[in-house]
Amino acid sequence: METTTAVEALTDELRALLGEAGVTTDPRVRERVSVDGATMSPLILELLPLGLADVVAFPTSAEQVAACVAAAVRHRVPVTPRGKGTGNYGQAIPMPGGLVLDLTRARAVVEVGDGWVTAEAGATMVALEAAARETGQELWMYPSTAQSTVGGFLSGGSGGTGTIVHGANHQGFVVALDVVHATGDPVLVHVEGEEAQAYVHNYGTAGILARATVRLDPLRDWRGFYASFAEQHDAFRVLRELGRLDPAPRLVSADHPDVAAALPPDPAIPEGRASLRAILDPAAVDAATALVIAAGGRVEDLRDGPQASLKLSVLSYNHPIEWLQKAEPGTYVHLEVGGDALVDRLDEVQATIPGGLLHLEAGHTVPIGMLAGVYEGPERLDEVILALGRLGVGVHNPHQWNVDFEVERTLALARDTDPHGLLNPGKLNPGYAGPRKGAIR
Incomplete structure (x- = not known):
C-alpha cells in the first residue's frame, strides 16, 4: 500500500479534476475493482487476494485519462488500468495498491x-x-x-x-x-x-x-450454424474442414459432449452429442451442410441476424471451459493449445491430463483450443505441457499475470514510457515462470 500522504494528496487532486462522482476510496468499490476473472485459474486462485486499490478514478474521456496518469506520476503512486475486468489471470489486479484507473466511463x-x-x-x-x-x-x-x-x-x-x-x-x-x-x-x-x-x-x-x-x-449477412455428431472425432474433423471453406467462416467452435452439456441449454445443442457451431457466410452454408452429413452428423439449426452470431461468439474460446468449471467447481484446469495434432491425435491429446476434454476452434492457420482436465497441482501441469509438446501440440500456459508476448520489446519501450516503474507494477518481469503457491501475496 502506498503512503497515506501520497494517496491522500493524489485523491484530492483527482477529485478536483474529475469531481466527487469520479473518485472513490469506498472499501467496497476498491475491493470490486481489485479482482478480475482470475478465479478461472486454480493456480492463481490459491494466491488471491493479490492486491487492493487505495483509490479508484473514473475518467470519462481520453484527455482525463492522461490527466489522471500525470497526477499519479507526480505523487509517485502506481497506476493499474482496468476495463471490464474480464481477463482471467490477474492482469488487472493492482498488486502494489495505488490507483486503479477504471476506464469504463470513457466509452465514446x-x-x-x-x-x-x-x-x-x-x-x-x-x-x-x-x-x-x-x-x-x-x-x-x-x-x-x-x-x-x-x-x-x-x-x-x-x-x-x-x-x-x-x-x-x-x-x-x-x-x-x-x-x-x-x-x-x-x-x-x-x-x-x-x-x-x-x-x-x-x-x-x-x-x-x-x-x-x-x-x-x-x-456480411452471417448465418448461425449448429450441428451435432455422435462422435467428437467427427465434429473436430469437420471443424477443420469448415475453417478452410471459401468464403471463410467468421467463427467455428466444437466441443466434446461433456463440455457441450455444460453450456446454456439450447435445443440446437442436444444432450449426449458433440456440438459444432459456426458463423457462416450464406454462400458457404450448403458446403458446410454437405460436410456435416458426409461425416455422419446432422444440422440442428440455422439462425439469422446479429444476435444469433453474438450468441455463438460468447460460446467460443475459453467460455465453454468456464461453463464446465461452473458445472463442476474446483475440478478443472486448462491450457491453451494449437496444431493439427488436436484433430489427428485427439485421443492422445486428451489422455495427457486426467479427465481431459478439448474445446476446439478453427484458427488462422491450424486448429486451436482449450484443453481442460483435473487439476492436480502445478508440477503435474508442467508434465502435461511436456507430454503435449511430444505430440506436436503447441502450448501456452495462461496461468500467469506476467507479460509474456514481445517481452524484450515491451521492456525497451517501458524504459522510456514508464521511467519510474508505475504502470501496472508486477506484470513485466523477464524470466518469470508463472505463479506458484506462496509466490506473491
Whole structure:
C-alpha cells in the first residue's frame, strides 16, 4: 500500500479534476475493482487476494485519462488500468495498491470511417460492432467476451470472432492508438501502424491505452450454424474442414459432449452429442451442410441476424471451459493449445491430463483450443505441457499475470514510457515462470 500522504494528496487532486462522482476510496468499490476473472485459474486462485486499490478514478474521456496518469506520476503512486475486468489471470489486479484507473466511463465511439472506427478505451466491443453496422460495416474481430472494452481487448486479449481470416489482435487489427506515458505530462501520444503494435497485449505496462482506432470489414449477412455428431472425432474433423471453406467462416467452435452439456441449454445443442457451431457466410452454408452429413452428423439449426452470431461468439474460446468449471467447481484446469495434432491425435491429446476434454476452434492457420482436465497441482501441469509438446501440440500456459508476448520489446519501450516503474507494477518481469503457491501475496 502506498503512503497515506501520497494517496491522500493524489485523491484530492483527482477529485478536483474529475469531481466527487469520479473518485472513490469506498472499501467496497476498491475491493470490486481489485479482482478480475482470475478465479478461472486454480493456480492463481490459491494466491488471491493479490492486491487492493487505495483509490479508484473514473475518467470519462481520453484527455482525463492522461490527466489522471500525470497526477499519479507526480505523487509517485502506481497506476493499474482496468476495463471490464474480464481477463482471467490477474492482469488487472493492482498488486502494489495505488490507483486503479477504471476506464469504463470513457466509452465514446468517436467516429466511424471507411474501414475503421475510433473509440475511447472504455467503449465495449459490442458498442463498436453496433456503430459499425450502422454504416454497413463490422469489426475485423472481437473477443468471446463481447462486452469487454476495446482497451481491455487490445491490452490483454489475443483473438476471437474473425480470427480465422485475420489472425490475432496484434496482426493488423490496430490502425492507431492514443496512449498515455507515465512521464508526468498530461498528453496523449498518437502512434500508428507498427509503432502502435508495441502497445498491444502488454497489459498497460508501457503505456495506457486511452483511445483506439481499429479496422472494419464490409458487413456480411452471417448465418448461425449448429450441428451435432455422435462422435467428437467427427465434429473436430469437420471443424477443420469448415475453417478452410471459401468464403471463410467468421467463427467455428466444437466441443466434446461433456463440455457441450455444460453450456446454456439450447435445443440446437442436444444432450449426449458433440456440438459444432459456426458463423457462416450464406454462400458457404450448403458446403458446410454437405460436410456435416458426409461425416455422419446432422444440422440442428440455422439462425439469422446479429444476435444469433453474438450468441455463438460468447460460446467460443475459453467460455465453454468456464461453463464446465461452473458445472463442476474446483475440478478443472486448462491450457491453451494449437496444431493439427488436436484433430489427428485427439485421443492422445486428451489422455495427457486426467479427465481431459478439448474445446476446439478453427484458427488462422491450424486448429486451436482449450484443453481442460483435473487439476492436480502445478508440477503435474508442467508434465502435461511436456507430454503435449511430444505430440506436436503447441502450448501456452495462461496461468500467469506476467507479460509474456514481445517481452524484450515491451521492456525497451517501458524504459522510456514508464521511467519510474508505475504502470501496472508486477506484470513485466523477464524470466518469470508463472505463479506458484506462496509466490506473491
